[in-house]
Amino acid sequence: MDPVIVVGAGPVGLALALSLAAQKVPSVVLDEGSGGEEPRPVRTAVLRPDTASFAERLGCAAVRDEGARWTGWRAMRRGTLQRQVSFGDGPGGVPSPVHLPQHALTRGLRDAAAASRLVQLAPRSRLDALEQDDNGVAAHTTGPGATWWRGSYLVGCDGARSTVRKLLDVRFAGRTAVERQAVVALRTELPWPGEALLHRLPPWRTGGDEVTARPLADGTWRVDWLLPPRAELVTPDALMGRLRDTLAGWCGTTPSHELLDTGVYTLHHRLARRWRVRRAFLAGDAAHLLGAVGIQGLDEGLRDASNLAWKLAQAWHHGASEVLLDSYQTERRASVAARLRAADQAMPVLRGGGGLRSYIPGAARGHDTLLADGHLGHGPLGAPPSYPHSPLAPPPAEAHTPVGTEAGAPVEDVPVTAPDGSTVALRDRLGRGRLLVVLIAPGTGVWDRRHWLTAGVMPRLAAAVSSLPAEAELLVAEEYPGAAAHTVLLVRPDGHLVTAFAGVWPGELYTAADAARGGAVVHARVEDRTADIN
Structure with a gap:
């Protein structure tokens, strides 16, 4: 039987190929790049415990060797500590997210894929045509080795501007510029080593409405400032002013620091209308864009890969019903749509400011908790997905019994x-x-x-x-x-x-x-x- 064609060699595409390989399914990964990843220190990934474990199971050593596991989390409003969470792996402990550079994650997954005999990496292979029939998929690529590839199934993991999505004529509706953030990566010492910080309404002049600091390995930090919604230009001088004022506000004086990288990111919220068209599927940023109010979009892409891989493996080895293949779209699209709805409902409260809400006792604390949950991977903005209404759920039976995990939710790691x-x-x-x-x-x-x-x-x-x-x-x-x-x-x-x-x-x-x-x-x-x- 023909391999599965994976279009895109980012973290989601590589994770999908490795997950298929773990289930003895061969794949071809079409990479329009040269097979490398440009290091950008400000491009980082915060993996929740479930997605970090998923990446480690696939053989990505970078999660263990280059990821930072935070010791705690602080939430502040103006100059007051509002909430503090300690992380720990022992009994009853709260597992920590893993924070690492995205290029390190991609490199670790690529190294694992290169070592797998069931994953074929095809660099400089840009997709430009796609055909389907009853038995498989044909994909044509341009480049030095322009050719047609034959596959049993095809998955587009080729990002926000997905060629696969366009060739399948799938709409990608949503909202543009939901949030804007200025970002720096730097090496310095902050007063809370190993702890991440969410600071709302910091008291210094250029603090803005919100700033976060998240530690990486080797004394490195990523600091993000929420920018005003209007599309004002963020000059290098203005960004450096924000950085100096923020460091001085946290440390009392501006500490010595080494600036590694800067950037300004615009976050969009979009959702593909369909995630399956016959034998072709969409995953990751090709299927959804999200990331405001603390949501981690890469987490959702890796969950796409985990959900789809075992279903394609079942189809590849034994054949699969339409119910099983359709369940990928039903489960994952509904889960991401719920996440987007939760973010859209929260943003007027969290970002609107003023109004009657400002005078309700305890409202500010509740808003801070809601936002922190998005960053920490809790609640509707961040918790791992559950599929209570999955088409794969069995009919009710007298023998069924409730346990601490609801049907459709992720099991506890016992x-x-x-x-x-x-x-x-x-x-x-x-x-x-x-x-x-x-x-x-x-x-x-x-x-x-x-x-x-x-x-x-x-x-x-x-x-x-x-x-x-x-x-x-x-x-x-x-x-x-x-x-x-x-x-x-x-x-x-x-x-x-x-x-x-x-x-x-x-x-x-x-x-x-x-x-x-x-x-x-x-x-x-x-x-x-x-x-x-x-």
Whole structure:
């Protein structure tokens, strides 16, 4: 079978290719560039714990070696500390985001792709034509090796000006210049080493409405100023004035510093009308643009890759129903649309200023919390996505039982034991193209493995797992939030909970697994699905 064609060699395209490779699916990555990444210190990525873990599982060493894990977060208003969060990886701790230069992330993913025998990188290959038929996709590229490429599927990860999106004639509606930010990267010492800061209404003259400081590795910081909505020119002198005043405001006097890079970014909010056209898909900035009020757009692009990869892998190896392939658009587009709606609703409150809201007791604190949640990856502006209304959800059944994770939400990263006796984090078993069946069995950690494999409900559950309509792996956990003993969790390959059962129910487990794979495969003509999606 032909490989999957990935158009675009940025972080999302490379992550998708590596995720496919982890599920034994070959891909060709068409890169219109020369195969390198220009270092720009002000272009950085803040990865939430779920996307940082995803990138690490793909073999991106840069997340571990070059990423900064913050020790804490501060939110200030004028001269007063409003909120402080400490990060830690221990029990009950709040996991830290990972902040690293985007070129380092891209390089780390590219190095991992170059080392994979299932990923073919094709530099200087600019897409200019695309054709589809019932069995695959043909893509023509210009460049030194101009040629036609044949693929089973094609995914456009080629950015905001996506050629794939234009060739598919997909609308990209939305708003332009939602926010503007002036940015600098510098090496200096600030009063809170290792902690990120969100400062609203700083008291110095050029502070503006909002400034953030986020640490990188090696004593480097990225500092962002929210600019007024009007398109005024930000001169180098004005930017340096902002920097000096801000450093002096934080430190009492302007500390010594080394300026590494500067920039002015305009943030847009846009959403592609369709994310699937027959055998072609859109992901990352080709499908959506977002990033105001603390939202991290790259996080959403990596979540696109994680969601789509296992579905394409299922289609590549076993065939896939239209329900499964359509579920990528249904789940991811709805999730990003909800994020955009939340941002659009929050911005008049957070950015409007004045009015009655200014006189409501506690309103300012609530607004600061809302904005901080966007930066921290919490709440409607930042929390990892949940798919409660997924077309892959099983029908309600008496055997289903509630646990601490709602159906459709990402599972907690608890320790699990595999039948071979190895104990790992649950998240480490994701992304391999298999469903995960997790039995909650308190006390098994102190048993000899040969005993608990043949005791209690394990033999019956193992037989049920071996009979499922999709490949699955059986795991055991000592505990899971909100789960009683002998609860059985069914987890998708991308880490979202399908459902939980109160005990071993082979028939209901089979039904839920069949729903999670989109039902039986129907080998029929792939039609162009043109229904509008709101």
